[in-house]
Amino acid sequence: MMPRLRPSWHGQPVTGYAELKAPGGFLALNDDDNNWNGTPDKDDAPPVANEDDLVKLEFRLLPDSLPVDAGHPVSLEAVVGGGKIKIYHNSDKSGTSIGLPFAFISRQAMSEGIWVEGFASSSSLGDVELKMTYEYDGQDVGDDTVRLTVIDVDITEPDGSLDAGRNPGSSWETSPCYHFDFQGITSGEPGSYALTISGAICPASVFTYQWSLPASCGTLSSTTVPSPIHTEPTSPAEGILQLEAVYSGTPTGIVEKRKVKIYQDHLARDYANFGTGGSCVNNWKVTTFNVNPQPVMSNWNCHGSTRHAYNGTYDSSNQGQPWLSWDVKTVVVTEHDSSGNGSHPSLGTVGRGDVVGYFSPSGKPYNPPDIDDLASWTMQHSQTCTDSGDETYGANNEPKTYPGAPGQGQSWKWATSPAGDWGIHIWQPSMQGSYVPFIIVVFEKP
Amino acid sequence: MKTLLAIIAVLLLGAILFVWAPCCRKKPKIPSDSLSADQTRKITLYRTKYQKVPGPSNEEVADVARILMATDLPQESVEQTLGTPSSISVIQDTKTQEDLTCWAYDIGDSRRMTLCFDKSGKLRSIRGVGVGFDVMTDRPDL
Numbered sequence: 001m002m003p004r005l006r007p008s009w010h011g012q013p014v015t016g017y018a019e020l021k022a023p024g025g026f027l028a029l030n031d032d033d034n035n036w037n038g039t040p041d042k043d044d045a046p047p048v049a050n051e052d053d054l055v056k057l058e059f060r061l062l063p064d065s066l067p068v069d070a071g072h073p074v075s076l077e078a079v080v081g082g083g084k085i086k087i088y089h090n091s092d093k094s095g096t097s098i099g100l101p102f103a104f105i106s107r108q109a110m111s112e113g114i115w116v117e118g119f120a121s122s123s124s125l126g127d128v129e130l131k132m133t134y135e136y137d138g139q140d141v142g143d144d145t146v147r148l149t150v151i152d153v154d155i156t157e158p159d160g161s162l163d164a165g166r167n168p169g170s171s172w173e174t175s176p177c178y179h180f181d182f183q184g185i186t187s188g189e190p191g192s193y194a195l196t197i198s199g200a201i202c203p204a205s206v207f208t209y210q211w212s213l214p215a216s217c218g219t220l221s222s223t224t225v226p227s228p229i230h231t232e233p234t235s236p237a238e239g240i241l242q243l244e245a246v247y248s249g250t251p252t253g254i255v256e257k258r259k260v261k262i263y264q265d266h267l268a269r270d271y272a273n274f275g276t277g278g279s280c281v282n283n284w285k286v287t288t289f290n291v292n293p294q295p296v297m298s299n300w301n302c303h304g305s306t307r308h309a310y311n312g313t314y315d316s317s318n319q320g321q322p323w324l325s326w327d328v329k330t331v332v333v334t335e336h337d338s339s340g341n342g343s344h345p346s347l348g349t350v351g352r353g354d355v356v357g358y359f360s361p362s363g364k365p366y367n368p369p370d371i372d373d374l375a376s377w378t379m380q381h382s383q384t385c386t387d388s389g390d391e392t393y394g395a396n397n398e399p400k401t402y403p404g405a406p407g408q409g410q411s412w413k414w415a416t417s418p419a420g421d422w423g424i425h426i427w428q429p430s431m432q433g434s435y436v437p438f439i440i441v442v443f444e445k446p
Numbered sequence: 447m448k449t450l451l452a453i454i455a456v457l458l459l460g461a462i463l464f465v466w467a468p469c470c471r472k473k474p475k476i477p478s479d480s481l482s483a484d485q486t487r488k489i490t491l492y493r494t495k496y497q498k499v500p501g502p503s504n505e506e507v508a509d510v511a512r513i514l515m516a517t518d519l520p521q522e523s524v525e526q527t528l529g530t531p532s533s534i535s536v537i538q539d540t541k542t543q544e545d546l547t548c549w550a551y552d553i554g555d556s557r558r559m560t561l562c563f564d565k566s567g568k569l570r571s572i573r574g575v576g577v578g579f580d581v582m583t584d585r586p587d588l
Contacts, residue, residue: 281558281575282548283537296540299575301556316576317504318556358555360499378500380555396556407497407532407552435499 026245026252027085027118027128028053029152029202036165038292042086042119046093054091057146058113059104061134068107074134076114077101081128084120084150091115100130118150121202125149125247151245151254152202158182158195162238162259165290172286172295177312180289183269184218184262187232191311194218195260198227199243207245207252214239217262236264267309267353267384271393274414280305280395281412305395305414306355306382310445318379323355329442331371334424336436340402342424344440352387353445356419358438369439377439380406381422385442390419403427406435480523485513489527496529501554504578511559511572515582521567524549528561537562539570546570553577 030042034050041048061074068074078085078100087098093115104110122128126147133143158181160171171181177191184195197220201207211223213230216237221229238261245252263269273288274280280301285294304316306323315321332345347356359377361369369377383392393416400409404426423438481489488509495502502510514524525531531549539546539562546562553559557576564570571583 281550281560282535283540298580299558299560299573301558301575303556303576316556317578318576362500382556400555405497406499406501407554407557410552410555412558431499 025055025146025148026247026254027055027116027148027150028254029118029121029150030054031152031154032256033166036290038166038168042117044093046088046095046097047090048093051092054088054093054115054117056091056113056115057130059110059132061107061110061142066134066136068104068110070105072134072136073103073105074110074132075101075103077131077133079129079131079145081122081148084118084122084128085148086117086119088115088117093117116148120150121152122150123203125203125206149206151207151252153199153243153245153254153256154201155197155199155241155243155256155258157198158241158258158260160258160289160291162261162289167289167291169291169293169295172291174295176308176314177266178297178308178314179269179273179312180291182258182260183273184230184232184260185265185269186236186262187234189265191266191313192232193312194230194232197230197241199256200226201243201245207247210244210246210251212242212244213260217241217260233262236268237262265353266312267386267393270305270309271386274305274395276414276416278414279412280414300395302381302383302394302396303379306384309384309394310353310355321379321382323357323382323443324374324379326355326443326446328371329354329444330440331369332420332440333366333369334436334438334440336424336427338427340404340425340427342426344420344424347390347420347440347442350385350390350419350442351445352385354385355382355443355445356385356392357382357441357443358423359441360435361433361437361439363434366433366437366439371441374441380438383417383419383422385419386416391416392419397422399423400425406431480517480519481513485517488513493529496551496553499554501557507553507559507574507577508579511574511579511582514561514569515572515584519569521563521569524561524569531561
């Protein structure tokens with residue numbers, strides 16, 4: 001009786017030659033970055049931490065009584081397409097790689113199997129063929145083959161992921177609205193936007209697309225096209241965006257994923273991205289979400305950050321900002337003493353997205369101020385309320401230091417500070433009526 | 447003999463001075479030498495309003511920036527023209543990777559103009575925030 005070789009794939013024994021031929025095994029091109037070092041894993045020197053893309057090939061030789069040793073080897077060779085794969089002893093590519101042809105000379109080694117890495121994408125279905133041969137007394141007494149297809153599934157946009165150990169610099173949008181490409185905001189917010197989603201699968205002629213996204217993260221115009229149109233949801237959410245290659249209507253299991261997040265508003269996203277304590281000038285860098293290389297930003301001031309936190313546009317001017325035409329909640333005037341201790345009447349209840357503006361009277365009456373003079377006042381600072389008590393957020397938002405002359409005492413850092421406190425340490429009696437006292441106005445976000 | 451030696455020494459010293467002195471008589475490029483009357487007027491106006499209320503307008507700041515970029519003033523003359531900067535930092539040009547020494551002038555609250563010089567003291571770019579322009583550079587191709 002002819003001994004029977006039975007390779008197995010994904011742990012399932014393969015018992016028939018025809019089943020191997022079409023479609024055979026699917027294997028992912030190992031071009032992701034499981035160890036977060038910025039190099040595609042297929043180009044990494046082993047071992048590769050967190051590697052999860054290699055697939056185990058297991059082999060059996062029946063009957064079990066047949067010997068496997070130097071005189072009775074089970075050999076493995078690549079009949080075609082050997083350049084599209086690499087073979088390793090371990091799933092993390094550790095140890096020496098296995099060149100083909102290769103021979104098992106013990107059942108123990110054979111039972112441990114081998115790990116196959118997709119090194120170059122296939123150009124057609126099953127264009128990698130591996131053949132096993134069992135020799136008994138120099139005779140080929142049994143062989144079997146398995147065909148593999150190396151599939152390249154790429155989500156090209158978004159390029160980054162909320163949970164990535166390293167996000168590429170390309171995941172950062174370098175013009176307004178500044179954000180990572182895996183970040184959205186809810187619909188209904190000023191300047192809301194959809195995620196840009198696009199993918200590619202190779203070989204394109206063989207496979208079709210299957211996208212999935214949790215409904216909480218929005219909807220896709222189609223789940224089977226390369227670039228579906230996303231519609232943002234009404235509520236904050238986060239979830240996995242997935243692209244899978246499908247063969248003849250059957251999922252292949254070869255997927256790529258991105259974790260996306262939909263923020264409540266631009267403010268929430270900016271707070272997550274820019275944080276507090278870092279500089280907002282001198283080629284400051286975005287350091288969050290493990291982005292590497294870190295994007296370099298141009299100088300930001302309070303007005304620019306407040307505008308960006310409102311609608312995602314950037315304008316550093318102290319004039320023409322949208323909040324200057326919003327409803328006014330509160331108008332108060334600061335008081336200062338010679339020691340730089342200041343105070344201001346209560347601003348009342350401030351809500352998320354409300355903007356607090358600090359104005360110099362610039363020669364107009366200030367006791368009491370007339371809100372109709374708003375256009376004549378000089379807006380010196382602005383900040384956005386976060387809805388966490390009286391907390392505000394923004395660039396250059398640390399209260400000025402005493403004595404706080406115009407242009408002096410600023411930290412130029414991203415900071416939170418209590419609403420109304422930015423200008424209370426100022427003591428400039430010679431500038432009474434022009435620079436001070438600051439008129440603090442709370443503008444209500446529409 | 448002593449007289450002759452003295453004359454020779456004087457002649458030698460004179461010859462040395464004749465050769466050496468002109469190269470050392472180079473006057474620094476001070477603004478009065480380098481700027482037109484209109485440019486001087488615009489800079490003076492800016493200086494008058496610097497860190498005052500109201501401060502210089504965006505256009506007045508831009509005028510000064512354009513003058514500085516156009517006149518190629520050396521670093522010491524820029525300081526003479528604008529005064530002591532609010533802060534100094536060294537940053538790396540993101541495209542050329544060269545270190546730039548940047549002088550920040552806090553014109554007013556939330557308004558800043560930053561002048562960045564290369565190692566030779568040449569003004570390479572001016573970055574603005576809250577003053578109506580983001581950057582002026584001598585290398586627009588970068």
